[in-house]
Amino acid sequence: MNKFWVIALDVYKKNIKSISFLIMILVPFIAVGVFYVIGLFMDGADNEDTIAVYANEPAIAETFAAQSNDDYTFEVVASEAEGEAQLADESVKGLLVITAAEDQLSGELLSESSLGQTTELTIQQLLSGLQSSLRADALGLTGEEVGQLAEPATFSKQKVSFDEDGAMTFGEDHSDMQYIVSYVATIILFFFILTYAQIIAQEIASEKGTRIMEVILSSTRAQTHYYAKLTGVIMVAATQLLAYAAVFGGSYFWIKDIPMISSFIANFSLDGIFGSFMVFSLVFVFLGILIYAVLSALCGSLVNKAEDTAKAIIPVTYLSLAGYMLGLVLGAADPNNIIMRVTSYIPFLSSFIMPVRLANDTVGVGGALVSAAILLASTLALMLVSAKMYKSNVLIYNDNGLIASLKQSIVLMKNEK
Known part of the structure; x- marks a missing residue:
């Protein structure tokens, strides 16, 4: 366990002390500031x-x-x-x-x-x-x-529910605010996957490329090294999320009086957000980051050097892009579509889609629990398989691509039994 934390903390400290991590923390705030200044300039120069x-x-x-x-x-x-x-x-x-x-x-x-x-x-x-x-x-x-001819028809929507006796009751509709939260969660998840997929793949591929992996595995178990690397990167991602939460939470008391922000908050109730919906959103974001991190570690262990990690994480990029587009585009147009209903239970995609369905009330707590359980079980299964293959993966140097490396790794793993 001591070796585990030595490796994990080394990965963590190395990344949070890097200039790239500082840039990742500051980029969203710099972007907001730039747009704010541009808006002021355009208003003044208009x-x-x-x-x-x-x-x-x-x-x-x-x-x-x-x-x-x-x-x-x-x-x-x-x-x-x-x-x-x-x-x-x-x-x-x-x-x-x-x-x-x-x-x-x-x-x-x-x-x-x-x-x-x-x-x-x-x-x-x-x-x-x-x-x-x-x-x-x-x-x-x-x-x-x-004027009477041009007067638009009145339209409103009301959320209803039915008790065991079939009696209808009216409830408060929080779907608009919940959809905004799910929209933001989907963007954050996609951003974190693209960022940390590259980081974790490089963490593993860099040591493999220097041929130092044989020395490392002679002093510690392959599974220990694998889980430590994975834990270190997850800790970095958690630190970034906590930094964003702390900054936005601390700045709320400063920005809440800005006219645009105050008018926006006044139209929504926070009661519908800080409940089961927020809990499930956080769970799916965390599990989404974790399962893609495991897949990225597996892909990174199959390449020969760090320069090849961009090619190695192509499956991660395409899978996350598919979930991102389904969640944002199809989720906004038709959240009750059969494709949305099916993919909300498929690992790698459900972390993007289920929060959108929850925001639109097209699925209940029971469905969300089933989807989360499937995603968690799939993540643990992939983690165990990846850890088991890790030792053979990092000792293979094959220039014929990921598929050839994976086949060779499976053969080597079977021979070691």
Whole structure:
């Protein structure tokens, strides 16, 4: 056990003292700060864009120009040629030519460079609104009647449950906030898998590449070395998670009064988060990191040198990417899809998908427990098999790829029995 902790602590101390670990800790906060500064700069440097407007009916051009807002100023020009001249000398950003034929409007935006989809969509909406007003006038409708026609239907959703007698009761719906939490958990899991898969594979492959592994295995058991390396890297990942939790927890009392944050928090109740949903989310994130770390260690033990680890962890990358895309894309579009229901019980994928299903209330606590049990059993089984193969894996030097190395390792392991 003493050798175990010597190896594990050596891996832990070496990684947390590295510059790369410090960068991993700081990158999210630097990114947030950069986006915040960019936002402030854009707000301060944002100027109104002037767009010249010409219509074959001057009254329509005047009516359209009256709809100017804080982002765009529409300036009426007497002729299309005048608008083109202003566009040529860059006194306006664009020229909007409106053609009116009875109650039908069509617009053409001329510009030297794209004004962006937001601007184009805004102009299209303004034209559609003006066209609706013209048609309402032609039909003899009042402004109040037009408003009644445009009034949207009321829609709301309510979470319900049924007791043993079939009586329905209403409950508070926390699915929106829970989905945000599951979304963040999925991103964090994917980020940690990609990061620590590379680290643990390099930890093992670097010693194998220097041919020092024979000396190490002569003084300690292969399984002890394997579990110690795995534990050291998991400790590094846990330290990073705790650092994020401490920083965000400590900064909450500072950022909670920011208008955007306070308005966001006011719309949600934390009661639906800090309960079974949060517990299961943390369990699936932890087990997801662990099972991918075990797979990465297995892949790393099959390569000859550290430079080959990028190729070795390709299975890890593709598996995690599949879970990530299913959880975020399909989970948002149709959380009750048959693919989501099936893959939420498949190891390597369930750690991404089950939190999304829990957030959308498409699975109960019983289903989550079954999925977690399957994931835990699969992780332990993979860990035992990997530890058993570890000794033969690290003593094989094969340049014919992972599959050939794995076959040779299995043959060697059978011969040692």
